[in-house]
Amino acid sequence: MPELPEVETIKLGLSPVIIGKSFTQIWQRRKNIRIDFPPNFSSILENTTIIDVTRRAKYLLIHLDNNKILVMHFGMSGKIFMGKQDSFLHVHASFLLNDNTEIHYYDPRRFGLITIINMDEIDSHKLFINLGIEPLTDYFNANYLLKKFKNKNTNIKQALMDNNIAVGVGNIYAAESLFKANISPLRPASSITLLELEKLCEAIKIILQNAINAGGSSIRDYQNIDGDLGYFQNMHQVYNRYGQRCNICDTIIDKVTQGGRTTFYCKTCQV
Numbered sequence: 001m002p003e004l005p006e007v008e009t010i011k012l013g014l015s016p017v018i019i020g021k022s023f024t025q026i027w028q029r030r031k032n033i034r035i036d037f038p039p040n041f042s043s044i045l046e047n048t049t050i051i052d053v054t055r056r057a058k059y060l061l062i063h064l065d066n067n068k069i070l071v072m073h074f075g076m077s078g079k080i081f082m083g084k085q086d087s088f089l090h091v092h093a094s095f096l097l098n099d100n101t102e103i104h105y106y107d108p109r110r111f112g113l114i115t116i117i118n119m120d121e122i123d124s125h126k127l128f129i130n131l132g133i134e135p136l137t138d139y140f141n142a143n144y145l146l147k148k149f150k151n152k153n154t155n156i157k158q159a160l161m162d163n164n165i166a167v168g169v170g171n172i173y174a175a176e177s178l179f180k181a182n183i184s185p186l187r188p189a190s191s192i193t194l195l196e197l198e199k200l201c202e203a204i205k206i207i208l209q210n211a212i213n214a215g216g217s218s219i220r221d222y223q224n225i226d227g228d229l230g231y232f233q234n235m236h237q238v239y240n241r242y243g244q245r246c247n248i249c250d251t252i253i254d255k256v257t258q259g260g261r262t263t264f265y266c267k268t269c270q271v
C-alpha cells in the first residue's frame, strides 16, 4: 500500500517533470474509481497550467492556474506511470502535457481516487478536514503528542496510527519507529513519558525521511514514477521479521494483532 513516503516520492519525481507545463488532453477511462470522477473532469483540466505539486497525508495535490487542485489518492495499489504505454488495462486516467509528456494513473484494485477541489477548500474539504498534522513538520513534537495521548488508553501503536492525531504513520512506520525508540507497542499511549515521546518523534522523522530518500534515489534510475520503495524493505528491523533474530539483541522477533493489524516487535529491546 502506498504510504506517506511513497506519495512523497511520487511528488518529488513528478514535480520537475510537470510544473510549468499545461494539460493539453485528458482521457478518463471510467466513470469512477473509489468515488466518481467530477462532472466535466477533462474540460476543467484542459489548457490549465500546473503551478505546484504538494502532498497532504497520502494525497498528491496538483495545483493549477485556474484556482483548482487535481487530487489523487493511490489507495492500495495506485501508481503513476510516465511515457507511452503498451496497455491501458487498469489505467483509469491519462494526461497529456504540452511537451508531449504522458502521465498515466494506474490502480488495479480501485481503492484510490481522483477528484478536483477548489484551492480554498484544502483545509475544509471533507477529504481533508479531519486529517491530523504532518509528521515531518515542527508541529509534530513530543509536547503535541503528550497532549493528544494524555487520556488515550489505547495502545501506543494504534494511537500513532490515528489519522486524526497525525497522518501518514502507517503500520510499517509505526512498528519500526517504536523499535527505534525502544518502546513496547503494548503500552497504553497515556503511559509514554515526554522523554520517550521525544525519542519517538525523532525516530518517526528519521525513518520516514530514510524511506523517502531510498525512494528518491531509486526513481532517478527509472522512467516510471511508481513510488516503489523496494530498497527500504531491506532496512526493516522488525516489520515482517516474525521468527527472525533481532539485529540488536538476538531475541526472536514477536508479533501481536492490534486493531486488526499485525505489529512486529522485539520483547527485549522494547519495554
Ligand SMILES: [Zn+2]
Residues within 6 Å of the ligand: 246, 247, 248, 249, 250, 251, 266, 267, 268, 269, 270
Ligand atoms: Zn532486540
